[in-house]
Amino acid sequence: MSIRILEDKCTGCSLCVNSCPFGMIKVVSREEAGKYHPKYKKIAVIDAGCNLCGACEEVCPFGAIVIKKETKEQSVDLKEYKNVWVFAEQKKGKVQGVVYELLNEACRLSEQLKEKVAVVLLGEGVEKEAKKLIIHGADIVYLIEHAVLKEFQDDPYTDVLADLIRKEKPQIVLMGATTIGRSFASRIAARIHTGLTADCTGLEIDEQEKILLQTRPAFGGNIMATIKTPYHRPQMATVRHKVFKKRAPEEGKQGEIIRKIYDENLFTCRTKLLDMIEDLTQKVNIADADIIVSGGRGLGDPKNFKLVEELAQVIGGAVGASRAAVDAGWIPYSHQVGQTGRTVCPKIYIACGISGAIQHLVGMQSSDIIVAINRDSNAPIFKVATYGIEGDLFKVVPALTKKFKEISG
Amino acid sequence: MNIVVCIKQVPATTEVKINPETNTLVREGVESIINPFDMYAIEEGLRIKEKVGGIVTVLTMGPPQAETALKEAISLGCDEAVLVSDRAFAGSDTLATAYTLARSIKKIDDFDLIICGKQAIDGDTAQVGPGISEELNIPCVTYVKKIEKIEDDKICVERMMEEGYAVIQLPIPCLITVVKEINEPRLPSLRGMMKAKKAQITILNAADIAAENNRIGQVGSPTLVSKIFAPPFKGEGEMILGDVGEQVEKLVNKLKETKVI
Numbered sequence: 001m002s003i004r005i006l007e008d009k010c011t012g013c014s015l016c017v018n019s020c021p022f023g024m025i026k027v028v029s030r031e032e033a034g035k036y037h038p039k040y041k042k043i044a045v046i047d048a049g050c051n052l053c054g055a056c057e058e059v060c061p062f063g064a065i066v067i068k069k070e071t072k073e074q075s076v077d078l079k080e081y082k083n084v085w086v087f088a089e090q091k092k093g094k095v096q097g098v099v100y101e102l103l104n105e106a107c108r109l110s111e112q113l114k115e116k117v118a119v120v121l122l123g124e125g126v127e128k129e130a131k132k133l134i135i136h137g138a139d140i141v142y143l144i145e146h147a148v149l150k151e152f153q154d155d156p157y158t159d160v161l162a163d164l165i166r167k168e169k170p171q172i173v174l175m176g177a178t179t180i181g182r183s184f185a186s187r188i189a190a191r192i193h194t195g196l197t198a199d200c201t202g203l204e205i206d207e208q209e210k211i212l213l214q215t216r217p218a219f220g221g222n223i224m225a226t227i228k229t230p231y232h233r234p235q236m237a238t239v240r241h242k243v244f245k246k247r248a249p250e251e252g253k254q255g256e257i258i259r260k261i262y263d264e265n266l267f268t269c270r271t272k273l274l275d276m277i278e279d280l281t282q283k284v285n286i287a288d289a290d291i292i293v294s295g296g297r298g299l300g301d302p303k304n305f306k307l308v309e310e311l312a313q314v315i316g317g318a319v320g321a322s323r324a325a326v327d328a329g330w331i332p333y334s335h336q337v338g339q340t341g342r343t344v345c346p347k348i349y350i351a352c353g354i355s356g357a358i359q360h361l362v363g364m365q366s367s368d369i370i371v372a373i374n375r376d377s378n379a380p381i382f383k384v385a386t387y388g389i390e391g392d393l394f395k396v397v398p399a400l401t402k403k404f405k406e407i408s409g
Numbered sequence: 410m411n412i413v414v415c416i417k418q419v420p421a422t423t424e425v426k427i428n429p430e431t432n433t434l435v436r437e438g439v440e441s442i443i444n445p446f447d448m449y450a451i452e453e454g455l456r457i458k459e460k461v462g463g464i465v466t467v468l469t470m471g472p473p474q475a476e477t478a479l480k481e482a483i484s485l486g487c488d489e490a491v492l493v494s495d496r497a498f499a500g501s502d503t504l505a506t507a508y509t510l511a512r513s514i515k516k517i518d519d520f521d522l523i524i525c526g527k528q529a530i531d532g533d534t535a536q537v538g539p540g541i542s543e544e545l546n547i548p549c550v551t552y553v554k555k556i557e558k559i560e561d562d563k564i565c566v567e568r569m570m571e572e573g574y575a576v577i578q579l580p581i582p583c584l585i586t587v588v589k590e591i592n593e594p595r596l597p598s599l600r601g602m603m604k605a606k607k608a609q610i611t612i613l614n615a616a617d618i619a620a621e622n623n624r625i626g627q628v629g630s631p632t633l634v635s636k637i638f639a640p641p642f643k644g645e646g647e648m649i650l651g652d653v654g655e656q657v658e659k660l661v662n663k664l665k666e667t668k669v670i
Binding site for chain 2: 002003021047048049050051052053091154155158178179180182183185186187189190191193194195196197198199213217218219221222223224225226227228229230231232270271272273274275276277278279285287288290291315316333334339340341347348368369370371372382383384385386387388389390391392395396399400403404407
C-alpha cells in the first residue's frame with residue numbers, strides 16, 4: 001500500500017491540501033524539493049502521518065496522486081457467516097440493562113438481513129436469564145455454564161467465546177461498551193483477527209453490500225466516523241448505553257436454548273479475581289443512570305455536595321462531578337464525568353456550578369437534555385445546555401429539590 | 410523489572426472541528442502532546458522502577474515527529490525509547506497497531522510488565538492495550554486504578570468497574586492499562602531534559618520487527634473508515650428567565666414534559 005505524487009503531473013494547485021481530512025499534505029516549492037519542472041513552480045508533498053484514506057486522489061484534477069492498493073485477500077468466506085449475536089454481560093447472575101438495548105437493535109438488523117438473533121450467555125445458574133432473553137427478542141441463546149464463568153474473567157471468557165465464534169460463524173457480534181465489554185471485545189477481535197469498532201452510537205445495514213455500517217464519535221464527540229469491516233467476519237462493535245431503547249418483552253415468544261459443554265481444561269485462568277469492592281457512595285451507577293445531577297467547582301465546599309445529592313435523590317438520579325470537584329477531593333473519582341472520567345449520556349443531565357471545560361463537555365454533551373445552572377452567563381456550559389438558568393445555585397438547587405418533593409408528595 | 414510503556418502522540422485538544430464545506434478536520438494551531446492517559450502509564454512505570462529497580466522503555470508507533478513525545482518521556486525519567494516507524498504502517502487500525510506494537514515488544518526482548526493508558530483521547534477506542542496482550546499471549550487487566558502489590562512473579566491490582574472495583578492478581582509477564590486515579594504524574598526535571606536532548610532513540614521499521622506484510626498498515630486493518638462528518642447540530646438552547654421561583658417553576662414543567670422524572 002503506498003501513495004505517490006507523479007512529479008510530472010502535479011501542478012502545485014493545492015486542491016489536495018484542502019481535501020485532506022488529516023492535514024497531511026503540503027505544497028512546497030519545487031526548487032526546495034529538488035523536483036524541477038519547466039512549467040510548474042510548486043509540488044505537493046505528503047506527510048508521513050498519511051493514512052491513505054484516498055480523499056486527495058479523488059479531487060486531483062490532473063491524476064497526479066496515485067494510491068496503490070494491494071488487493072486484499074479475502075480472509076474468510078463471507079457467505080458462511082450468518083446471524084446477529086449479542087454478548088449477554090451478566091453480573092452476579094443478572095443480565096445487564098445494555099444487553100436488552102442491544103437485543104432491540106440486533107432484532108432490527110437481523111430483520112434487514114433476514115437472519116436470526118442469537119445471544120451468548122456465560123455464567124453459572126443463569127438459565128432463568130436465558131428464558132428472559134428469549135422473550136426480549138433472542139431466537140437462540142447459547143448457554144455455557146461453569147463455576148469458573150460465574151463472574152467475568154478475561155481468560156476463560158475469551159477462550160469460550162472465541163471458540164464459539166469460530167464454530168458457529170456469526171455475521172455480527174455486538175457488546176455493551178462497558179468496562180468489561182470494551183476490554184473483552186478487544187481481546188476477541190485480536191484473537192479472531194477481525195475488525196472492532198468501539199463505542200458505536202449508530203448501526204445500519206448497507207442495503208447493497210449487506211454489511212454493517214458502524215457510526216461512532218471520535219475526538220471526544222466533535223466528529224462522527226462511519227466505519228465498516230468489509231472483508232473480515234464477524235463484524236464486531238461495542239455500543240454505548242442508552243443509545244438504543246430497551247426491547248419490550250413479548251410473552252410466549254419461542255426460542256431455542258443451546259447448551260454448550262466445554263472441556264474442563266479449557267477453563268484455565270491466569271488472572272485471579274480476589275475481591276469485588278462496591279463503592280458505597282455511589283447509590284446509582286452514573287453509566288446506567290437516566291438522570292444525573294453533577295456538581296462542580298461552583299459548589300465551593302465539599303459539604304455543599306449535599307445539595308446535589310438531595311436533588312439527585314428526589315428525582316431518582318445519580319451524582320456526577322466535574323474534574324475540579326474530584327481533584328479537590330470533594331467526591332471520589334468514580335463520579336467524575338468527562339474526558340479523564342466517564343462518558344455518560346443520560347436522558348437528563350443537570351450541571352450545577354460547572355463552567356463546562358471542553359474536557360467536561362465531551363463526557364456529557366450527548367445527553368438528551370442538559371440543564372445548566374451557573375452564576376456566570378458566559379460559562380461554556382450554556383453553549384451545550386438545552387435549558388440554562390443564570391443564577392445562584394445555592395438558591396436554585398434547593399428550590400428545585402423542594403419543588404420536586406412537593407410534586408412527588 | 411523490565412517495564413515497557415506504550416504511548417501515543419495525539420493532538421493537544423479534542424476540540425477539532427469539521428469544516429462543513431470541505432468535510433475535513435480543522436487542525437490549525439493544534440500542537441501535539443503525549444496522550445494524557447499515557448502520562449499516568451509513564452508515571453506508574455517510573456514509580457515501580459523506583460520501588461523495585463529495573464528499566465523503563467517507552468515505545469510508540471508513529472511518524473518520525475513522534476520522537477518529540479519519546480524525548481519528553483525520557484525527560485520524565487524513562488531509560489530507553491523506541492520509535493516504530495515505517496510508511497508500511499500507514500492506515501493501521503487498532504488491530505494492526507496492536508500487532509505492530511506486540512512485534513516491537515518482542516524485539517525489545519525481555520519484558521515483565523507492559524503499561525498502557527486506558528485509551529487515547531483522539532480515537533477513544535481502548536482497544537490497543539488488550540489487543541497487544543492477546544498478540545503476546547499474556548494476561549491483561551484494563552482500567553487499573555491502583556497497584557496494591559508487586560512481586561517478582563505476580564502483581565495485584567485494583568480494576569475500576571462501574572459499581573466499584575475488583576481486586577485481581579496477575580502473573581508476570583502481563584499487561585495493564587491505567588486510569589487517571591492511579592497517580593499524579595511528575596514534571597520533567599532539568600537533568601531529565603538535558604538527558605532527553607542527548608538521548609538516542611532506537612528506530613525500528615517493518616523489517617526490523619519481522620512483521621508479516623498482511624498484518625500491518627491498511628492491508629492488516631480489518632476496519633475501514635468510510636465517512637467522517639460533523640455531529641448533528643442540537644439547536645440553540647433556551648435561557649430560562651425570571652426570579653428564582655419562576656425559573657424553578659418553568660424548569661420543573663419542562664422536565665416533567667419529558668416524562669423521565
